[in-house]
Amino acid sequence: MPHLIxxxxxxxxxxxxxxxxxxxxxxxxxxxxxxxxxxxxxxLERYGKGGGYQADTCYFxxxxxxxxxPKRIGTLLAAAGKxxxxxxxxxxxxxxPATVSFSDLQGYRAAGVNRLSVGMQSGVDGELASLGRLxxxxxxxxxxxxxxxxxFDNLSLDLMLGIPGQTEKSLAxxxxxxxxxxxxxLSGYLLKIEEGTPFASLPEERFPxxxxxxxxxxxxxxxxxxxxxMQYEISNxxxxxxxxxxxLKYWNGEEYLGLGPAAHSFLQGRRFFYPRDLEGFLSGxxxxxxxxxxxxxxxxxxxxxxxxxxxxxxVASRFGGPIPARMRRRAKPLAAAGLMEEDERGLxxxxxxxxxxxxxxxxLLAE
Amino acid sequence: MRNVQQRIxxxxxxxxxxxxxxxxxxxxxxxxxxxAKRDMEEQLLDNMDLERERGITIKAHAVSLDYKADDGQLYxxxxxxxxxxxxxxxxxxxxxxxxxxxVLVVDASQGIEAQTLANTYLALDHGLEILxxxxxxxxxxxxxxxxxxxxxxxxxxxxxxxxQISAKNGVNIHAVLExxxxxxxxxxxDPDKPLQALIFDSYYDPYKGVIVYIRVKEGTxxxxxxxxxxxxxxxxxxxxxxxxRPNFLEPDDCLAAGDVGxxxxxxxVISDARVGDTVTLKENPAPEPxxxxxxxxxxxxxxxxxxxxAKYPDLREALEKLQLNDAALSFEPETSVALxxxxxxxxxxxxxxxxxxxRLEREYNLDLVTTAPSVIYRITKTTGxxxxxxxxxxxxxxxTIAQAEEPITNAHIFSPTEFVxxxxxxxxxxxxxFKDMQYxxxxxxxxxxxxxxxxxxxxxxxxLKSRTRGYASFDYEVSGYQKSDLVKLDVLLxxxxxxxxxxxxxxxxxxxxxxxxxxxxxxxxxxxxxxVPIQAAIGGKIIARETVKALRKDVLAKCYGGDITRKKKLLxxxxxxxxxxxxxxxxxxxxxxxMAVLKLDE
Numbered sequence: 001m002p003h004l005i006x007x008x009x010x011x012x013x014x015x016x017x018x019x020x021x022x023x024x025x026x027x028x029x030x031x032x033x034x035x036x037x038x039x040x041x042x043x044l045e046r047y048g049k050g051g052g053y054q055a056d057t058c059y060f061x062x063x064x065x066x067x068x069x070p071k072r073i074g075t076l077l078a079a080a081g082k083x084x085x086x087x088x089x090x091x092x093x094x095x096x097p098a099t100v101s102f103s104d105l106q107g108y109r110a111a112g113v114n115r116l117s118v119g120m121q122s123g124v125d126g127e128l129a130s131l132g133r134l135x136x137x138x139x140x141x142x143x144x145x146x147x148x149x150x151x152f153d154n155l156s157l158d159l160m161l162g163i164p165g166q167t168e169k170s171l172a173x174x175x176x177x178x179x180x181x182x183x184x185x186l187s188g189y190l191l192k193i194e195e196g197t198p199f200a201s202l203p204e205e206r207f208p209x210x211x212x213x214x215x216x217x218x219x220x221x222x223x224x225x226x227x228x229x230m231q232y233e234i235s236n237x238x239x240x241x242x243x244x245x246x247x248l249k250y251w252n253g254e255e256y257l258g259l260g261p262a263a264h265s266f267l268q269g270r271r272f273f274y275p276r277d278l279e280g281f282l283s284g285x286x287x288x289x290x291x292x293x294x295x296x297x298x299x300x301x302x303x304x305x306x307x308x309x310x311x312x313x314x315v316a317s318r319f320g321g322p323i324p325a326r327m328r329r330r331a332k333p334l335a336a337a338g339l340m341e342e343d344e345r346g347l348x349x350x351x352x353x354x355x356x357x358x359x360x361x362x363x364l365l366a367e
Numbered sequence: 368m369r370n371v372q373q374r375i376x377x378x379x380x381x382x383x384x385x386x387x388x389x390x391x392x393x394x395x396x397x398x399x400x401x402x403a404k405r406d407m408e409e410q411l412l413d414n415m416d417l418e419r420e421r422g423i424t425i426k427a428h429a430v431s432l433d434y435k436a437d438d439g440q441l442y443x444x445x446x447x448x449x450x451x452x453x454x455x456x457x458x459x460x461x462x463x464x465x466x467x468x469x470v471l472v473v474d475a476s477q478g479i480e481a482q483t484l485a486n487t488y489l490a491l492d493h494g495l496e497i498l499x500x501x502x503x504x505x506x507x508x509x510x511x512x513x514x515x516x517x518x519x520x521x522x523x524x525x526x527x528x529x530x531q532i533s534a535k536n537g538v539n540i541h542a543v544l545e546x547x548x549x550x551x552x553x554x555x556x557d558p559d560k561p562l563q564a565l566i567f568d569s570y571y572d573p574y575k576g577v578i579v580y581i582r583v584k585e586g587t588x589x590x591x592x593x594x595x596x597x598x599x600x601x602x603x604x605x606x607x608x609x610x611x612r613p614n615f616l617e618p619d620d621c622l623a624a625g626d627v628g629x630x631x632x633x634x635x636v637i638s639d640a641r642v643g644d645t646v647t648l649k650e651n652p653a654p655e656p657x658x659x660x661x662x663x664x665x666x667x668x669x670x671x672x673x674x675x676x677a678k679y680p681d682l683r684e685a686l687e688k689l690q691l692n693d694a695a696l697s698f699e700p701e702t703s704v705a706l707x708x709x710x711x712x713x714x715x716x717x718x719x720x721x722x723x724x725x726r727l728e729r730e731y732n733l734d735l736v737t738t739a740p741s742v743i744y745r746i747t748k749t750t751g752x753x754x755x756x757x758x759x760x761x762x763x764x765x766x767t768i769a770q771a772e773e774p775i776t777n778a779h780i781f782s783p784t785e786f787v788x789x790x791x792x793x794x795x796x797x798x799x800x801f802k803d804m805q806y807x808x809x810x811x812x813x814x815x816x817x818x819x820x821x822x823x824x825x826x827x828x829x830x831l832k833s834r835t836r837g838y839a840s841f842d843y844e845v846s847g848y849q850k851s852d853l854v855k856l857d858v859l860l861x862x863x864x865x866x867x868x869x870x871x872x873x874x875x876x877x878x879x880x881x882x883x884x885x886x887x888x889x890x891x892x893x894x895x896x897x898x899v900p901i902q903a904a905i906g907g908k909i910i911a912r913e914t915v916k917a918l919r920k921d922v923l924a925k926c927y928g929g930d931i932t933r934k935k936k937l938l939x940x941x942x943x944x945x946x947x948x949x950x951x952x953x954x955x956x957x958x959x960x961x962m963a964v965l966k967l968d969e
Contacts, residue, residue, distance in 0.1 A: 008929060189924040210919040217920075235924045250929050264929040271932060290932050298931065301938055333953060337897055358921040359896055362941035 005267070006249040007055040007084055009040060009076060010260030011065035012278060015099070018132040019202075020160075022194035024262035024276045025063040037072045039282050041079050043259045048083025053257065053267075055084035057246035059092045060113075066095040070107025077112045090245040092117055092156075095147075098139035105150035115154040115244075116147050117187075123174035127163045132198075137177060144181045154242060156185035161220055162213045163191060164206045171216055175223040182227075184242040188220050189235050214355050221351055234305045234354045251306050253299045253318070266293050300327070301361050309341075309348025323347060330364050372625040374440055376551045377582065378498075379447040379462055381490055382472035383480035383840060387502040390534040391472055391543070392448055396613055398540050399432040399444065429462075429568065429580050429627060431610040431617075436548045444547065445627035447567065449486075454716030456844060457663045460489055461567040461643045464659060465582030465627060468496040468551030470543065471518075475501045475509035475531070478517050479807055481781045481842035487522055497522070498550050499529040500543055505536055513808065521807050556624030561653040562586030562594075564622070564630075564646040569637055571691040577634035580611070580627075581646055584657060587623040593649040594632060597656040601639045602649055603632035637694050663695050665713025666774070666845060667720055667824055668741050668757040670701055670867065671727070672709030674734035674947075674958055679708045685731035686710060689723060696723060701758070705867040705951050706736055706961070711758055717824055736949075736958045738867045740824040745772040745848050759869040762855040765906065772848040773873075774820040777802075780831065781813050782839035789834040790814055797822035798873060820845060821871070856881055858888070859902040859909075860954045867961060881911035884964050891960035894918040899954050 013028040013036075014021075028036070047053065058080055060073065068076075073093065080086055092115040093108055100108075108116075120140045122128050128136060140157075147155060157178060161171070178186065190213055193199050208216060221231055229237035233251060236244065249256050258265045261281045264273040271290040274281055296319055303310045315323050328342060335342040339353035339360060353360055382388040432444040449455075449462040463469065469490040473483055490497060499518050501511045511531050518526040530542035564581040572578050581588075588594065592605045609618040610628045622628040634640055642663075645656035673682045686698050697713035714720040720740060727733050744756045746763060747770040756762055778799070780790055784806075791801070791814070799816040806812055818827075823843060831839050854877050858868035868888075872880050881903035888901050892915050899915040923934055948955040 006929075190920070190922065192924060214919040234922060250931065256929050258929050262930075264932070266929065266931070273930070273932075293931065297938075298935060301934060302931065334896065339896060354922060356896055356918050356921045358923060358937060358941060359918055361938055362945060363896070365938065366942050366945045 004056045005053050005084075006057040006059065006246050006254065006256035007080060007086075008059045008061060008246070008256055008258040008263055008265075009065075009080075010258065010263040010274075011036075011060055011062040011068055012261055013062065013067045014064050015067070016132070016134060019198040020131060020191055020193070022197050023063065024278075026278060028067065033068050033072060035282055036278075037068065037075060039284070040076055040259055042284065044076070044079050044083055047257055047259075053084055055080070055086055055089060055257070057090045057092075057249065058084075058086055059246045061094050063094075064096050064099060065093055066100050066104065066108075070104055070111055073108060073113065074111035081112070086112075090115055090154075092244070092246060094119065095143065096133075096135060097143040098135040100143060100146070102146040102150060105147050105152070109151045114152070115156065115185075116152050117156040117158060117185075118143055118147070118183075120157045120178075121160045122163060122166070122170075123177035124166075124170045127166055127170065127174075130164045131160065141177070141181065144183075154185070155181075155183045156187060156244070157181065157183045159186060159188040159220070161188055161190045161216045162208050164202070164208075166208060166216060167212075168215060168219050171219055172223070175220070175227075178224070179227045183229070185236070185238040185244060186224060186229050187236050188217075188224070190217055217355060218351060231351070232307050234357060251302045253294055253302055264290070269294050296324075297365055300365065304347070304349055304357065304361065304364075305354075307348065309346055311346035312344070313346075315346070327364050330366075334360060334363070371443075372556075372623075373553045374442045375445065375554055375625050376442055376468070376547050377445045377447070377466045377554055377625075377627055378468040378470060378547055378551050379449050379466045379490075380470045380472060381449060381459075381463075381483075381486035382502075383474070383477070383482040383486075386472050386474040386477065386480070386483070387534045388472050389448070391470070391500070391502065391532070391540070392446060394534050394537055394540045395444070395446060395544065396430070396432065397537075398544060399434045429611050430613050431627065432613075434544055434548070437545055438548070442548055444544075447627065454714070454719040456485075456489070457661070457715075458568070458642055459486065460493070460659065461565065463490050463493045463495060464657075465565055465567045466493075466495055467554055468498055468547065470547070471497050471499045471522075472502050472534075473499065473514055473518060475503045475511045475514050476506045478510075478514045478811065479521055479781070481779050481813075481840035484521070484779070484781075484813070485842045485844075496551055497524050498543075498546055499524065499526040500546075501526075501529050501531045502534050504531045505533040505538065517808055521813075554625030556583065556585050558585075558587045558623035560585040560624070561651050562588055562592075562646065562648045563653045563657055564588060565657050566596075566640055566642055566644045566646060568642060569640045569694075571637055572631075575607070575631040575633075577631075577637050577640050578616070579630045579632070579634065579640045579646070581622065581630060583622050583624050583626045583628075585624050585653065586648070587621050588630065588646070588648070589621040594630070594646050595649050595652060596639060596641070597645040597647055597653075598641060598660050598662075599639060599644065601634075603634055603639075605630055605632045607631040637691055641694060663715065665695065665697050665715060666742065666820065667714045667716055668711060668743070669714075669720060670703060670706065670709050670738035670758070671698075671712050671724065672703065672706040672736045672738075672867075674736050676707045678733060681731065682710065682727070682733055682735075685727050685733060686712070688731075689726060693723075695719065703738075703760075703867045705865045705949060705956075706738070709736075713757065717828070736867075736961050738961065739870050739964060741870065742774050742820045742824060744853060744871060746770070747772075756871070759855055759871050760866050762869075762871055765854070771851055771853040773851040773853060774845050775847055775849040776818050776820050776823065776843040777846045778816045778818045778823070778841065778843040779813055780816070780839050780841050781807065781811065782835050783810055784812055786835040786839060787812060787814065790831070790839060793827075793830055793834055794818060797827065798876070817846075818843065819849070819851070819873070821873075854905050856884075857904045858884060859900075859904060860888075860892075860956065861897075861899055861952055862902075863952050865951055865956075868964060877905060878910055881905075885911040885913040887964050888960055889913040889915055891963045892954070892956055895955055897953060 012025045014025040091113050093113045094117045096119045123137045125136050224237045231237050232243050261274050261278050262276045271293040272287040274287045331342040331347050334340040341348050380388045428448040434442045447462045449459045515526045530539050532539040563585040564583045568580040590605050595602045608622045643660040647653040690696050695715050698710040701711040746754050748767050749769045794816045799818045802815040804814045852874045854874045857864045885901045898917045901913045902909045903911040
């Protein structure tokens with residue numbers, strides 16, 4: 001049986017770069033969009049040639065993928081479908097509010113996109129402005145309504161936590177808006193200040209402190225679960241049956257192919273990525289090797305991002321043995337401190353544990 | 368008296384650090400053509416990297432040179448280079464005892480400093496002829512006239528004829544050599560008397576065994592003689608005698624009264640040839656040894672542990688090797704709950720300690736964790752027993768102590784007058800007792816304090832430097848013990864005593880020290896998954912407290928575009944960081960924290 005992989009297509013174009021963003025993106029125009037689409041098609045062709053891979057998820061991420069428009073997205077999906085099957089696939093497109101019209105949305109739906117991820121970020125206009133976003137909360141509402149009318153029944157919203165000026169009160173306002181929009185899925189990311197971004201040069205006191213961020217995170221988790229969006233990963237929440245199948249591939253250590261500059265892949269035990277270089281990608285430069293993947297440590301660190309955690313069942317089926325005793329031993333004091341759960345089913349982090357998961361992983365996996 | 372004896376000049380060069388002692392020695396070597404120019408390495412006598420780098424001489428060195436003087440005669444110069452630091456005072460005194468004269472080098476811009484005076488007095492104590500030389504006259508800030516006056520006023524020796532030289536540029540070195548011929552008296556002594564030879568240095572040679580540097584005071588020694596070390600009683604058969612040349616040993620058929628040279632006698636351990644001991648012959652021994660021998664005792668102690676516990680055997684081996692050439696270094700195994708297996712090491716002083724630590728790290732490639740230095744306390748128990756404590760862990764229960772005493776020093780600080788206030792504040796803070804203050808000239812003073820050694824071992828040098836912008840110089844010698852109100856301070860992490868952080872302190876200083884330690888630890892212990900209480904306690908009583916709050920957020924929220932590698936790298940980095948940590952109960956303490964508490968004056 002052919003592999004069922006995830007397909008990720010990176011669209012590195014933005015109208016404007018947000019102050020916190022260190023993803024790979026740049027400005028473009030129609031000419032460049034065409035050229036870029038051609039390069040992606042060539043890459044799809046190259047990897048699809050042997051017919052060895054079948055994909056059951058496809059994710060257009062960015063950047064702002066909706067800048068390509070329904071026609072180019074349609075072309076790409078048609079090509080991807082031809083090579084990778086995409087039978088009953090989850091096909092996600094990231095869109096920014098106010099960059100898509102109702103007819104665009106109809107076009108995407110017609111092209112085969114069946115899941116939208118809307119970059120809402122916040123329901124408070126002041127916070128959106130401080131993030132450098134080009135849209136308002138009202139734009140999000142209009143985009144979501146338009147998407148529903150265009151036939152999308154699987155919508156995800158992106159929220160940001162730890163925005164300059166954000167408080168539990170303003171978060172409540174955002175969550176109230178979310179409740180009204182009734183998404184099937186939501187990603188809530190704690191803002192991380194990346195080196196080299198404009199945000200990195202802002203004074204620290206502009207941002208909520210660690211304690212405040214932890215409080216925002218906890219409040220968000222509670223609020224979302226209160227409206228039926230259950231947490232299934234550190235930053236992800238969904239109604240039952242609507243977890244992101246694509247993102248789950250990352251956390252389950254499954255295979256995926258990422259195309260476009262800065263996109264990462266994991267195929268046949270090897271990790272590789274395209275360098276952050278648009279010109280290079282356009283000129284057909286091949287991806288760079290990034291070592292091997294799929295060992296126990298990697299599996300553990302990914303699975304422990306999930307609410308389900310590291311299970312004896314999963315570990316046994318993949319590695320043919322139990323969770324190492326040393327790891328369980330180290331987990332015990334952490335469980336006593338309420339940061340983890342450790343039982344016969346396996347190991348998993350609690351919500352408090354998620355907040356300090358880097359440190360927990362280092363403890364569990366230290367030599 | 369032998370004719371040849373008339374043309375021997377035994378001398379050393381004394382100076383304050385950086386006044387140009389080793390540079391002058393280099394020039395003398397060059398002028399006497401003992402070393403071809405092409406073999407000349409800067410500061411040839413300081414042949415340890417560390418010596419060259421720090422500009423100090425750690426071990427004594429000696430070299431024989433031939434000099435054809437203006438009078439047409441060929442002279443033998445025995446130049447004995449002495450260690451330049453108070454920690455090695457005893458070695459300096461033995462080296463000086465091997466000489467008839469001392470060239471006193473004074474920096475023409477700096478003038479007399481603490482060690483200038485300390486070393487000069489030491490030389491005067493040994494009845495040496497002092498030959499002042501004004502160095503660095505090439506410096507724009509040179510004031511030779513002022514410095515000459517300083518030498519005459521402060522030391523009380525004539526200096527108007529002192530050669531004004533630049534050792535760096537080779538200016539006027541000839542005058543120094545002629546002065547040595549003229550002013551250093553030739554050695555006395557009778558080659559036919561029973562042998563009395565002073566050991567002033569020794570080192571271990573893997574082929575010949577211990578090479579013993581001696582100054583023959585009376586008598587003669589030849590290969591084949593059976594010698595006896597008068598203090599230790601050890602006996603050996605001499606295999607070789609000869610002279611030290613700059614780059615090699617030159618065998619000679621004997622060493623006679625007045626000579627400086629070496630003996631090789633298949634001696635296996637350096638402690639059998641102790642500096643200061645007298646060598647005599649088994650047949651026809653001298654009736655008594657030369658005066659001045661004493662066994663040097665370590666004054667400062669600390670625990671040294673390998674950062675990586677597996678390197679314990681390597682550390683032992685390295686210490687053993689260093690001890691081959693350093694009889695003053697002592698060590699014995701010690702175990703710490705916090706730091707594992709290591710050694711309690713004893714040193715002559717702080718510099719000695721730093722040098723050993725640095726050599727262990729550099730020459731033996733060891734990563735070390737060291738505990739706070741301690742001095743030796745003398746404790747009289749209620750039973751009347753007297754114990755000496757060099758490790759705070761062994762400090763007796765206060766209830767059993769009748770009297771506690773600590774070592775006290777005579778300290779001299781030389782400084783420009785503008786810093787007198789700062790220096791007095793510092794000495795006062797360090798429980799110093801002011802003795803007197805003397806003006807060296809209108810702008811500089813010699814401040815004399817009595818300071819407890821335990822106050823000096825805690826970053827006193829650094830504190831003095833920072834409060835005098837580096838202008839003050841400092842010297843001390845231990846003068847005895849003094850009754851003191853001492854307490855043992857314990858540090859607790861998460862309620863558990865960390866033995867490696869305990870120390871003994873004067874009760875008046877306990878609160879301040881406790882607070883600073885707690886603050887320092889808080890700075891250095893990273894936030895962890897649990898809250899970490901830091902406490903400092905005397906007996907069971909907590910006197911200072913800090914808390915390292917629990918880590919609240921350390922999460923990579925997003926694995927963007929399937930970039931798992933980034934997450935993996937982050938994990939590797941964090942795991943790597945854990946290797947630098949000591950696990951004390953559930954608390955992770957970085958190794959730096961143990962060292963950081965040594966620097967409390969900020």
